[in-house]
Amino acid sequence: MHVLLVEDDALVASGIRAGLETFDFVVDGVATIAEARRVMASMQSDAVILDRGLPDGDGLSLVEEWRAAGVPTPVLILTARDAVRDRVDGLSGGADDYLVKPFDLDELVARLYALLRRAAGRASGVLHHGELSLDPTARRVCVGGKPVALSRRELVLLEAFIYAPRSVLSAGQLKDSLYGLNDDVESNALNVHIHHLRRKLGSGVIETVRGLGYRLGRADAVALPDAAREDRPRGPSP
């Protein structure tokens, strides 16, 4: 999941970034409204974390601007002001959630996932697709109740598909989910990750839509190939 972090305080921003990265989020950080506007126009973020007191204005004006332009990306407002009116202003201005500083990192992550889930129209915290289940906060994928070991990028990629189960995702969108603005991406990296996912979860788990991109396969296509079964972590030998 790709998160755009708009926070002007460098120390706070580095903390949030490091915290979200432990949950496999891809974070791009900017410090001003102008930069946020530019990044938002150039790449696809799954969610925005927005500080209100920015050097070039109130972050809330940015949300209003996006909502007026029809940008649906969920926005979580961060603020050090906890007056009820500030909160009401934030939510009625188009923000989806509101968190008062100082907050708990786990709470921030839980709220982000709740926002993503709502945006994807899902009710449950653990995402299911056939036999496959993905717990976003625990960072765990299971097939038929048995855990499957995935790398960080593979998990993020699978997450992107599961959050948009009926959509065709272009290579560009998938790369935005996987990498930040400053990450160096090798041209075939996406193909490699998709190949690994198919090898671990069954070849039908991700379908290629020629000329457009990829989409999540049918629910009954999920299967644990024999190879993966052997890779599966074993319990202690009796």
Next chain:
Amino acid sequence: MSLRARLLLTLGLALALFWASAAAWLAKDLEDKLVETLDQRLAQSARMVAGLMLQLPPEVWQQADRRSLSIPAIEGLACQVHSPKGEIMARTHSDMQGVLDSQEPGHAYRRQGDVTWRVFTYRRGGLTITTADRMDERNTLMSGVLRVAVVPFIVALVGSLLALWVSVWRGLAPLARLRESLARRDPETLAPVTLKGLPAELRPLVATLNALLARVEEAFTREQRFTNDAAHELRTPLTAIKTHVQVAKKVKGQAAAEALDYAEQGIVRLNRTLDQLLLLARVEGRKPWQKESCAVVAVAESAVEDTGQPERVKLPDEWPRAQLLMPYELAVTALRNVLDNALRHGPPETPVWLDARWVDNKAADAVPGAPGPGEAAELAFCVRDEGAGLSPHGLARLTRRFWHDSRAGGSGLGLAIVAAIAERFGGRLAFHSPAGGGLSVELIVPAVPPDRG
């Protein structure tokens, strides 16, 4: 006791007292006059009878000798005439011997049975004439006269008391309305009390009250904004500390050490903001400072040392010989805050220029020089950086609390504290941002030349 009750009681008592004494005085006067008039009438009738009797020829007396002359009786009035020999010559009542018997001349009261009489005895030409009035007749007349005289007084008294009550009630109605409107107010609101319909006497009072309310509201708003800003400034480093500590718990090795480093930076910043806030509260508090002074050189050297980057501060060749009229610690804090600000906003490694000079208050004297001994004057510390400078808009906001460039760091309190310290000791802050860039801050404080010897 309420104002209304006090007014009603004092005015009512005074009115009743004055009207009652006037009435009593009148009644006493009337009674005296009436008694005098009736007595005169009694005497007059006696004299009239005497005159009539004496005009009769003496033969009539002889003929009438031993035969009392009978005069038809009048109700309430009696008369009797005695001859020089003491015989009754004529009388109105035959049954009033006790009352009408010859007596000393003049007025007297006499009683017969249940009835009291007023008697007048008169002697003339040997005749003794006694006339008498019934006192109850007199009393009836007297009370009738008194009633006619006193009733208007009572009516007037009751009328004035009523008028008094109505006018006090109506006159104090604006006060009552004011009291009610104050009592109805929400104790939390500081909105002004309306002046509409208030009499001229109450307007200044309510206007003063409104001015006070406005000042309280202003102070309240300022405090609230300050609290909000302070909360913001304290929560931001706290957020940094908390997130970095939580990250440190989740990761291992180098990343954890890095996160803890960041957390420590946050703690340093939080600590500095707290120190500054406490200092500001102390400077702004009402605690009186003793009359203290300190040397310019000592203040400048300590402040430069305290910045932690003394090598970047360029000093003048010579310091003015002056004593600042403020406590040493506060002078150092103020100057250090100005230097910190310049060091933070100037590009790294660039110098910051510090100078001190006498401020020339006498415009005629073109060359600023040291004032005479003991002469009150001002000394300016001038701090100039090589940063980007500020727009006029930014200059105006420099001493505003918590206004700061987030990337340069700082609590946003530094210059606000300097301004508070300077103002407390009669000094001020001045800013210039020349077109070529850089910001020059002048901290101007009262100072005197050192004592000779």
